[in-house]
Amino acid sequence: xxxxxxxxxxxxxxxxxxxxxxxxxxxxxxxxxxxxxxxxxxxxxxxxxxxxxxxxxxxxxxxxxxxxxxxxxxxxxxxxxxxxxxxxxxxxxxxxxxxxxxxxxxxxxxxxxxxxxxxxxxxxxxxxxxxxxxxxxxxxxxxxxxxxxxxxxxxxxxxxxxxxxxxxxxxxxxxxxxxxxxxxxxxxxxxxxxxxxxxxxxxxxxxxxxxxxxxxxxxxxxxxxxxxxxxxxxxxxxxxxxxxxxxxxxxxxxxxxxxxxxxxxxxxxxxxxxxxxxxxxxxxxxxxxxxxxxxxxxxxxxxxxxxxxxxxxxxxxxxxxxxxxxxxxxxxxxxxxxxxxxxxxxxxxxxxxxxxxxxxxxxxxxxxxxxxxxxxxxxxxxxxxxxxxxxxxxxxxxxxxxxxxxxxxxxxxxxxxxxxxxxxxxxxxxxxxxxxxxxxxxxxxxxxxxxxxxxxxxxxxxxxxxxxxxxxxxxxxxxxxxxxxxxxxxxxxxxxxxxxxxxxxxxxxxxxxxxxxxxxxxxxxxxxxxxxxxxxxxxxxxxxxxxxxxxxxxxxxxxxxxxxxxxxxxxxxxxxxxxxxxxxxxxxxxxxxxxxxxxxxxxxxxxxxxxxxxxxxxxxxxxxxxxxxxxxxxxxxxxxxxxxxxxxxxxxxxxxxxxxxxxxxxxxxxxxxxxxxxxxxxxxxxxxxxxxxxxxxxxxxxxxxxxxxxxxxxxxxxxxxxxxxxxxxxxxxxxxxxxxxxxxxxxxxxxxxxxxxxxxxxxxxxxxxxxxxxxxxxxxxxxxxxxxxxxxxxxxxxxxxxxxxxxxxxxxxxxxxxxxxxxxxxxxxxxxxxxxxxxxxxxxxxxxxxxxxxxxxxxxxxxxxxxxxxxxxxxxxxxxxxxxxxxxxxxxxxxx
Numbered sequence: 001x002x003x004x005x006x007x008x009x010x011x012x013x014x015x016x017x018x019x020x021x022x023x024x025x026x027x028x029x030x031x032x033x034x035x036x037x038x039x040x041x042x043x044x045x046x047x048x049x050x051x052x053x054x055x056x057x058x059x060x061x062x063x064x065x066x067x068x069x070x071x072x073x074x075x076x077x078x079x080x081x082x083x084x085x086x087x088x089x090x091x092x093x094x095x096x097x098x099x100x101x102x103x104x105x106x107x108x109x110x111x112x113x114x115x116x117x118x119x120x121x122x123x124x125x126x127x128x129x130x131x132x133x134x135x136x137x138x139x140x141x142x143x144x145x146x147x148x149x150x151x152x153x154x155x156x157x158x159x160x161x162x163x164x165x166x167x168x169x170x171x172x173x174x175x176x177x178x179x180x181x182x183x184x185x186x187x188x189x190x191x192x193x194x195x196x197x198x199x200x201x202x203x204x205x206x207x208x209x210x211x212x213x214x215x216x217x218x219x220x221x222x223x224x225x226x227x228x229x230x231x232x233x234x235x236x237x238x239x240x241x242x243x244x245x246x247x248x249x250x251x252x253x254x255x256x257x258x259x260x261x262x263x264x265x266x267x268x269x270x271x272x273x274x275x276x277x278x279x280x281x282x283x284x285x286x287x288x289x290x291x292x293x294x295x296x297x298x299x300x301x302x303x304x305x306x307x308x309x310x311x312x313x314x315x316x317x318x319x320x321x322x323x324x325x326x327x328x329x330x331x332x333x334x335x336x337x338x339x340x341x342x343x344x345x346x347x348x349x350x351x352x353x354x355x356x357x358x359x360x361x362x363x364x365x366x367x368x369x370x371x372x373x374x375x376x377x378x379x380x381x382x383x384x385x386x387x388x389x390x391x392x393x394x395x396x397x398x399x400x401x402x403x404x405x406x407x408x409x410x411x412x413x414x415x416x417x418x419x420x421x422x423x424x425x426x427x428x429x430x431x432x433x434x435x436x437x438x439x440x441x442x443x444x445x446x447x448x449x450x451x452x453x454x455x456x457x458x459x460x461x462x463x464x465x466x467x468x469x470x471x472x473x474x475x476x477x478x479x480x481x482x483x484x485x486x487x488x489x490x491x492x493x494x495x496x497x498x499x500x501x502x503x504x505x506x507x508x509x510x511x512x513x514x515x516x517x518x519x520x521x522x523x524x525x526x527x528x529x530x531x532x533x534x535x536x537x538x539x540x541x542x543x544x545x546x547x548x549x550x551x552x553x554x555x556x557x558x559x560x561x562x563x564x565x566x567x568x569x570x571x572x573x574x575x576x577x578x579x580x581x582x583x584x585x586x587x588x589x590x591x592x593x594x595x596x597x598x599x600x601x602x603x604x605x606x607x608x609x610x611x612x613x614x615x616x617x618x619x620x621x622x623x624x625x626x627x628x629x630x631x632x633x634x635x636x637x638x639x640x641x642x643x644x645x646x647x648x649x650x651x652x653x654x655x656x657x658x659x660x661x662x663x664x665x666x667x668x669x670x671x672x673x674x675x676x677x678x679x680x681x682x683x684x685x686x687x688x689x690x691x692x693x694x695x696x697x698x699x700x701x702x703x704x705x706x707x708x709x710x711x712x713x714x715x716x717x718x719x720x721x722x723x724x725x726x727x728x729x730x731x732x733x734x735x736x737x738x739x740x741x742x743x744x745x746x747x748x749x750x751x752x753x754x755x756x757x758x759x760x761x762x763x764x765x766x767x768x769x770x771x772x773x774x775x776x777x778x779x780x781x782x783x784x785x786x787x788x789x790x791x792x793x794x795x796x797x798x799x800x801x802x803x804x805x806x807x808x809x810x811x812x813x814x815x816x817x818x819x820x821x822x823x824x825x826x827x828x829x830x831x832x833x834x835x836x837x838x839x840x841x842x843x844x845x846x847x848x849x850x851x852x853x854x855x856x857x858x859x860x861x862x863x864x865x866x867x868x869x870x871x872x873x874x875x876x877x878x879x880x881x882x883x884x885x886x887x888x889x890x891x892x893x894x895x896x
Contacts, residue, residue, distance in 0.1 A: 014471055019468055101509045141173050194529075230265075609741070617779075845869075
């Protein structure tokens with residue numbers, strides 16, 4: 001190797017590419033780095049372009065090579081037919097490991113079959129797949145003998161044999177002096193618990209060690225990081241404030257971002273522990289946009305796309321469409337079309353066509369069967385359009401942190417587009433849903449660190465040191481805090497047989513053995529203990545997957561090791577943290593009555609409905625909070641599902657049926673099943689798409705069967721009753737003692753002679769409805785009857801419930817529907833008398849409200865004399881808080 005004047009010393013550690021717990025010092029001509037940094041340094045000095053190609057790009061390149069290879073009878077053929085992307089990923093990783101271990105890209109025909117199959121692919125891949133780390137290493141090693149690099153010496157923080165074989169070859173080929181850092185020595189104060197443990201770790205002797213509990217070595221136990229993080233943050237802040245420059249060294253191999261959050265909460269500088277995530281809002285747009293291409297419509301993806309903080313549809317439009325998609329999960333319903341029209345009405349006339357096209361493109365595209373897949377051209381256009389919108393949004397943003405996220409999201413969309421183009425060039429014109437998701441995962445990688453969560457400096461001279469791996473410790477530090485001490489180290493376990501490993505070794509592939517990896521890991525894990533001078537504190541969490549081997553070792557070699565409980569108040573004192581006693585404050589107790597100050601009248605409403613009337617009578621506190629105080633629950637919207645969704649779909653299907661079949665007598669009940677089977681798929685697509693999602697096929701089929709049976713029974717009941725006309729979802733308005741009363745009747749059945757029956761359609765609750773009729777409690781039905789009388793009905797309509805899930809009709813003491821179950825109330829009173837009691841009860845409540853008196857009918861309070869409306873009113877339940885969104889405003893039970 002030609003001689004060169006060396007000007008740079010390199011300090012090389014296996015974990016030197018990450019943060020090291022060392023204080024910065026003047027080091028002109030000294031580079032602290034790890035293997036990756038050394039490779040980049042050498043490539044720069046050799047004049048080799050060192051741009052790293054994304055793994056997703058290399059994956060597509062390798063996939064194309066496998067595509068062009070004769071796969072007949074190869075070991076991966078069956079897996080390839082099931083999932084070519086997974087096969088390409090695994091084989092590419094094998095290839096990269098082999099090159100990093102010295103592979104030349106060839107195997108002789110006599111090699112084991114899996115090796116020769118890989119060599120066959122490599123005949124194409126060596127020219128078409130961008131170089132990985134191993135190939136870059138080999139290229140540098142080949143150039144070094146004839147090209148000098150201006151390095152003077154290399155100091156190894158780890159033994160030469162701890163490095164993988166090809167890296168050892170690189171260090172040898174450099175022909176530079178290799179020095180080693182001094183062997184670790186006990187750094188703690190002699191005689192302390194920590195010093196005795198350090199001595200034992202370096203020169204094991206008789207065990208166990210009887211520790212004195214002097215605090216130099218201790219552990220903190222907590223249920224989870226949330227319980228210990230505030231203590232450790234406070235301890236770190238105190239150390240920074242009292243110890244000058246000698247701040248603690250904090251090792252966080254796991255969940256360091258949670259500790260950073262605790263430090264930020266108390267105003268201490270963050271240490272910069274990042275948690276990469278693909279779940280930043282901007283990074284979710286690409287998978288959501290592609291998910292909307294599959295049939296049936298993914299209603300959850302639609303809802304997520306619309307409710308996202310950012311999306312290529314204006315927020316003013318998404319807000320309205322989100323409300324519609326939540327209540328009616330699907331696309332194409334009448335309500336959906338009305339919502340779209342309302343969105344466009346808000347826009348400038350000249351822009352409406354553009355906005356309409358934009359909504360159609362993103363939300364109403366051509367959809368493809370997931371198994372057959374979508375054409376790559378469609379996917380490519382979607383990525384292009386998303387990247388274009390992201391670019392425009394980035395230009396409009398002045399937030400630098402947000403702009404950096406836009407840049408990453410744009411790169412992901414562009415990389416996805418390029419991957420599709422490469423696949424198309426290699427003859428892959430369609431990708432199924434799984435392949436699209438896998439490709440998106442590849443281009444997104446592990447996401448990115450939170451842009452505004454980097455390391456910070458405080459105002460004082462003190463600075464905490466951060467490390468993300470135990471092997472990063474090289475120099476003594478005053479205090480080590482081993483945060484979230486749990487097993488985290490992983491070794492590469494090779495998936496090849498003994499014969500294959502022998503063949504690999506015979507052809508220059510020198511794998512870094514699992515035993516060598518484990519030996520280095522065992523030594524590296526001791527470094528935080530050995531480097532601590534004053535104290536080593538291990539923070540343990542019960543929710544950890546596995547205990548750390550170092551903790552197991554400490555427990556086995558010592559006795560009386562102090563373990564502090566994070567939940568124990570004495571722990572803060574043991575850690576010398578200042579405490580301040582807080583006086584206990586009792587929560588407001590529940591009270592049966594609220595009394596407003598004089599002069600604060602509660603005005604009556606101009607219009608009441610069944611729901612508001614029911615609240616006024618049974619839960620006056622809810623009525624006041626909802627309608628007078630106008631307190632509403634948060635704006636977080638949730639998808640309609642379960643009984644609520646099924647009940648609404650049943651109403652809608654029945655409405656469609658009777659609109660198409662106005663002549664009740666001519667309906668053939670035996671034809672109903674076929675009609676439902678024709679109509680239900682479109683209805684579910686437009687208004688109940690949640691029932692079409694994966695895993696709910698049996699539920700959807702059961703739902704369809706229930707609708708068929710229920711509709712057939714309902715029609716038969718109507719025909720037997722001589723009904724000639726049906727009106728569904730009939731809006732009504734009338735008057736009662738409190739003013740105007742409104743409501744919508746589910747089904748009004750009328751016979752030829754003018755008799756009327758009101759049928760309230762419920763999805764479920766057969767037993768509850770029967771019990772309420774028996775008890776003479778049917779406010780909703782009575783309200784509808786009163787509305788019909790106000791609308792001119794000649795007599796009080798007959799009242800019934802129809803339970804869809806059971807296909808069962810309940811009659812309130814009448815035989816209008818001859819096959820229905822007749823329920824006679826225990827009170828022996830009819831609807832007219834019931835309504836008189838309703839109005840009497842309303843006057844009684846209204847009189848209380850006029851005096852500013854509000855009854856809080858919640859469990860845990862006792863009704864008193866004023867809770868009784870008298871003989872003329874309705875019986876009042878002791879409590880009415882079954883559906884109570886205001887529970888936390890009504891007080892708490894003692895000690896609750």
